[in-house]
Amino acid sequence: MEINRREFLLGTGAAIAGHLAPAASGAPVAPAVDTAAPLRVVLTVNGAERALEIEPQVTLAEVLRGPLALTGTKIGCDRGACAACTVWIDGAPALSCMMFARDAVGRAIATIEGLARREALHPVQAAFIEHDAIQCGFCTPGLVMSCAALLERNPRPSPEDVKSAIAGHMCRCGTYPHVVDAVLAAAKKGAA
Amino acid sequence: MSAADQETRVQLYPAGLVPGTLSQIERRVPADEPPPLPANAELAWIGKPVARYEGRAKVTGATRFTVDIHLPGMLHGRLLRSPHAHARLLSLDVLPAAALPQVRAALAVNEAAGRPVEAPPPPDAGPLARARRVLYAGDIVAAVAADTPAAAGRALAAIRAEYQPLPFVVDLERASASDAPLVYERPVRGENYAGAIPGGEAPPQNGNVRGPSTAGSRGDARAGLAQADLVIDGEYRTQVQTHCCLETHAVIADWRDDGLTVYLSTQYTAGVRAELARAYELPLQRVRVVVEATGGGFGSKSSAGPYVRAAVALSRAARAPVRVVLDRHEEQVDSGNRPATLQRLRIGAKRDGSLTAIDLEAWGTAGVALGAGVGFIAQSLYRCDNFAIAQSDVFINAGPGCAMRAPGNVPGAFALEQAVDELAGRLGLDPLELRDRIDPSPVRRAERRLGAERFGWRPRAPGADASPVKRGVGMAQSLWAAGVQTNASCEVRIHRDGSVEVLSGVQDIGTGIRTVLAQVVGETLGLRPADIDVRIGDTDFPAGPPSYGSMTTASLSPAARNAAHRALLELRRLTAGQTGRLSFRESCARLPVDRVSAVASRSEDYGGFARRSGDMAQAQTTLGGVQFAQVAVDTETGAVRVERVVAAQDCGRPINPRQVESQVHGGILMGLSYALYEERVIDRHTGHVLNADLEHYKIARAGEIPSIDVVLLEHYRGTSSTDAYGIAEPSNIATTPAIANAIYNAIGVRLRHLPMTPAAVLAALGRVPGGRPA
Numbered sequence: 020m021e022i023n024r025r026e027f028l029l030g031t032g033a034a035i036a037g038h039l040a041p042a043a044s045g046a047p048v049a050p051a052v053d054t055a056a057p058l059r060v061v062l063t064v065n066g067a068e069r070a071l072e073i074e075p076q077v078t079l080a081e082v083l084r085g086p087l088a089l090t091g092t093k094i095g096c097d098r099g100a101c102a103a104c105t106v107w108i109d110g111a112p113a114l115s116c117m118m119f120a121r122d123a124v125g126r127a128i129a130t131i132e133g134l135a136r137r138e139a140l141h142p143v144q145a146a147f148i149e150h151d152a153i154q155c156g157f158c159t160p161g162l163v164m165s166c167a168a169l170l171e172r173n174p175r176p177s178p179e180d181v182k183s184a185i186a187g188h189m190c191r192c193g194t195y196p197h198v199v200d201a202v203l204a205a206a207k208k209g210a211a
Numbered sequence: 212m213s214a215a216d217q218e219t220r221v222q223l224y225p226a227g228l229v230p231g232t233l234s235q236i237e238r239r240v241p242a243d244e245p246p247p248l249p250a251n252a253e254l255a256w257i258g259k260p261v262a263r264y265e266g267r268a269k270v271t272g273a274t275r276f277t278v279d280i281h282l283p284g285m286l287h288g289r290l291l292r293s294p295h296a297h298a299r300l301l302s303l304d305v306l307p308a309a310a311l312p313q314v315r316a317a318l319a320v321n322e323a324a325g326r327p328v329e330a331p332p333p334p335d336a337g338p339l340a341r342a343r344r345v346l347y348a349g350d351i352v353a354a355v356a357a358d359t360p361a362a363a364g365r366a367l368a369a370i371r372a373e374y375q376p377l378p379f380v381v382d383l384e385r386a387s388a389s390d391a392p393l394v395y396e397r398p399v400r401g402e403n404y405a406g407a408i409p410g411g412e413a414p415p416q417n418g419n420v421r422g423p424s425t426a427g428s429r430g431d432a433r434a435g436l437a438q439a440d441l442v443i444d445g446e447y448r449t450q451v452q453t454h455c456c457l458e459t460h461a462v463i464a465d466w467r468d469d470g471l472t473v474y475l476s477t478q479y480t481a482g483v484r485a486e487l488a489r490a491y492e493l494p495l496q497r498v499r500v501v502v503e504a505t506g507g508g509f510g511s512k513s514s515a516g517p518y519v520r521a522a523v524a525l526s527r528a529a530r531a532p533v534r535v536v537l538d539r540h541e542e543q544v545d546s547g548n549r550p551a552t553l554q555r556l557r558i559g560a561k562r563d564g565s566l567t568a569i570d571l572e573a574w575g576t577a578g579v580a581l582g583a584g585v586g587f588i589a590q591s592l593y594r595c596d597n598f599a600i601a602q603s604d605v606f607i608n609a610g611p612g613c614a615m616r617a618p619g620n621v622p623g624a625f626a627l628e629q630a631v632d633e634l635a636g637r638l639g640l641d642p643l644e645l646r647d648r649i650d651p652s653p654v655r656r657a658e659r660r661l662g663a664e665r666f667g668w669r670p671r672a673p674g675a676d677a678s679p680v681k682r683g684v685g686m687a688q689s690l691w692a693a694g695v696q697t698n699a700s701c702e703v704r705i706h707r708d709g710s711v712e713v714l715s716g717v718q719d720i721g722t723g724i725r726t727v728l729a730q731v732v733g734e735t736l737g738l739r740p741a742d743i744d745v746r747i748g749d750t751d752f753p754a755g756p757p758s759y760g761s762m763t764t765a766s767l768s769p770a771a772r773n774a775a776h777r778a779l780l781e782l783r784r785l786t787a788g789q790t791g792r793l794s795f796r797e798s799c800a801r802l803p804v805d806r807v808s809a810v811a812s813r814s815e816d817y818g819g820f821a822r823r824s825g826d827m828a829q830a831q832t833t834l835g836g837v838q839f840a841q842v843a844v845d846t847e848t849g850a851v852r853v854e855r856v857v858a859a860q861d862c863g864r865p866i867n868p869r870q871v872e873s874q875v876h877g878g879i880l881m882g883l884s885y886a887l888y889e890e891r892v893i894d895r896h897t898g899h900v901l902n903a904d905l906e907h908y909k910i911a912r913a914g915e916i917p918s919i920d921v922v923l924l925e926h927y928r929g930t931s932s933t934d935a936y937g938i939a940e941p942s943n944i945a946t947t948p949a950i951a952n953a954i955y956n957a958i959g960v961r962l963r964h965l966p967m968t969p970a971a972v973l974a975a976l977g978r979v980p981g982g983r984p985a
Binding site: 084088089090091092093094095096097098100101103130131132134135140144147148149151153154155156157158159160163181182183185186187188189190191192193194195196197198199 | 260262263265266267268269270271272273274275276278279281454455456457458459504505506507508509538539719720721722723869870872873874876877878879880881904905906910912913914916919
């Protein structure tokens with residue numbers, strides 16, 4: 020097992036730093052750092068205010084997936100290297116595994132569950148289906164969030180703009196070519 | 212009833228390639244098979260790019276992967292892993308963990324699933340010799356379950372494990388030396404699998420080297436080399452690649468008095484059920500495996516690995532459901548990998564290109580596991596009477612390898628297809644022309660022609676560009692067995708209200724089997740695929756095939772069509788005598804019972820299988836493909852950019868060409884990534900993996916994708932009620948050697964080691980002071 024990064028951040032760094040490198044599967048197990056008292060927070064998620072009690076060290080991704088049961092947001096690496104956990108914070112894509120939940124207080128959090136307007140899919144979602152920009156689907160919600168955000172800020176992207184917008188995402192099935200097709204098609208439809 | 216007793220009839224089936232002119236082939240088939248299916252052009256739904264069945268669920272985040280499941284009372288399991296690459300476990304005390312608050316179970320774990328079985332120590336061996344040895348850093352030692360993840364973490368920290376570190380070895384060449392530390396001290400038993408050639412005696416075991424196995428050799432390669440006008444001789448090395456599924460391995464085990472339910476991110480629900488039933492001596496019906504969606508597998512989620520066994524043991528001890536989800540580090544270290552290989556390949560040829568001998572000596576390491584063979588493609592792709600193979604597994608102190616997308620053939624093709632390219636160059640032949648002479652497959656001949664047309668293939672001299680950024684083109688071929696699982700069943704239910712359900716235990720790992728089932732059943736019943744409800748991923752349904760070996764569609768789509776056909780016959784029988792021509796819905800409304808149902812299983816291929824062993828069979832044909840690549844090599848930085856790939860592929864009758872194209876994209880990108888970027892690195896001094904994450908383990912992403920064209924052939928042979936085969940693996944084999952051949956064509960120097968990094972390119976060009984030329 021590894022030392023949890025957030026335990027490290029909040030704990031006595033000096034005492035356990037020695038175990039961090041190299042991050043080895045068999046690194047000696049340090050005692051977990053007991054966290055400070057739980058916090059009462061209100062998070063604004065998909066337009067609704069959600070009051071809950073959280074431990075101060077939990078990430079936004081953990082709170083979304085756990086107490087809020089919004090499991091569409093995925094954790095692939097838990098360290099900002101795969102972007103499966105992408106949500107919008109105040110309209111901009113952000114990695115929810117790299118953000119403490121308490122730092123999201125007072126900001127507008129949008130997740131994949133809030134992207135479609137009831138039955139009406141976001142044009143990017145519809146285009147993902149149309150162009151089969153999906154395989155196993157685990158990275159898909161994160162990709163959809165980044166691509167939808169791209170169209171919000173740039174309604175007429177070039178193929179290079181799309182690749183750049185998803186450059187941080189990891190898709191092992193290899194959906195990227197169809198993702199690019201889908202986003203360009205959605206943009207074209209939006210412009211028509 | 213034997214096949215000979217069955218009633219049969221003779222039918223004509225479409226045969227041949229599209230594009231091309233189809234003929235007909237006569238087949239004698241069991242009388243209850245559905246009527247022949249015409250070619251795709253004449254069908255309503257099969258062969259059309261129908262949208263993915265679960266597309267809406269996947270783009271809205273509604274799909275529930277195993278990691279998304281939360282059961283009432285569920286505990287959080289974690290695993291204690293060895294910090295040593297090799298050690299004797301002198302003592303292990305889990306009681307301090309068990310005594311902590313919120314901790315519900317703490318157990319020693321000693322599971323060898325996925326590894327060969329080592330002979331027991333002699334009866335007179337002392338306690339030290341009998342102590343468990345952990346064989347790699349990350350080997351599982353103990354497991355805990357607690358109410359919260361944090362409590363589980365505290366429990367792990369409380370376990371007392373005392374180790375005596377032992378010498379270890381983590382690379383293939385050092386492990387092969389006679390004085391290397393031994394991974395296994397005594398003989399092991401175990402099966403090789405894909406990639407290796409089956410058959411033959413258990414090979415010898417000397418030190419860490421288990422082999423050579425010479426099964427599959429034919430003719431006299433030594434004589435063939437002596438007769439050759441020229442011999443191509445090369446040594447090739449390939450690295451360890453890790454699967455990197457986006458959903459890490461995940462399980463929730465729920466042991467109850469009336470049976471065991473396992474929610475599992477898996478490629479094979481039916482196989483895992485059988486494994487667990489055997490392991491815990493439960494009747495099959497008391498074990499249930501469930502998965503709505505598997506977040507990637509690529510071979511690594513084929514069986515119930517040690518972490519699954521640990522979760523089951525924890526649930527049994529704690530009397531509660533236990534969730535174990537590997538973190539990314541555990542995933543990269545201990546969830547399987549593609550073995551590293553070292554191949555010495557010699558090919559003898561006459562001046563006309565005909566091959567007189569193929570002689571392959573190969574060593575591979577799957578860590579502590581078996582199965583690093585590479586010989587199948589060299590044995591089978593080209594016409595050659597004399598083939599000698601000697602392949603060995605080499606044990607090292609690293610996590611067990613396992614099947615990974617086209618196991619054996621991906622590293623095997625890297626060597627073989629470069630050697631054939633080199634031969635073409637030496638003979639002054641276009642590599643396509645050489646293959647026309649030595650490749651007996653009419654399908655690949657068509658793929659070479661169609662692919663070359665699409666690519667605009669023109670042979671060009673190696674290193675022809677004068678500028679520092681040099682372009683090159685290359686091509687390579689693929690070969691994969693057309694596998695079928697006969698234990699593949701499907702139920703089709705037609706309800707009184709006209710609704711239709713398809714049920715099978717088969718799982719969705721992203722290849723789109725739900726859509727395939729909806730298309731096949733819709734086509735058979737005259738309904739739209741959207742009218743069909745598909746329910747899969749549960750062993751309570753008829754047993755589904757595995758999602759590995761590129762055999763899911765080949766195995767299950769005929770069963771689905773047969774079940775739909777029989778359910779329709781039953782509907783007609785029960786509503787016969789009704790007056791007038793009834794629509795499907797009207798017929799259903801006249802059913803005397805709420806529903807009719809039929810279950811069908813995969814029949815033998817019409818005309819028979821090539822071979823069959825238990826539930827596994829191989830068709831008389833093979834699957835293949837031909838890929839072309841264009842690269843730009845910056846000779847100042849060494850960076851290689853793949854600009855374009857054209858893939859001409861076949862998979863029998865394609866059921867959903869868009870989903871096929873998605874899979875081909877995946878195969879190409881995985882091959883490109885293997886060619887240029889990926890490599891697991893283990894520190895020789897500590898035995899730890901240094902890049903067990905997704906930032907230091909480099910994988911091609913969106914910025915690296917080339918322009919990709921897929922040319923998809925339809926190949927009809929009249930072998931089953933759908934005539935469909937698979938695509939995932941054949942599409943992953945030719946990319947890496949096509950890129951390697953293109954790099955050679957660009958710079959005039961051949962790279963025989965993977966990955967072909969900028970440093971390797973510069974070294975090959977002699978641009979690294981003190982660097983070695985390739």
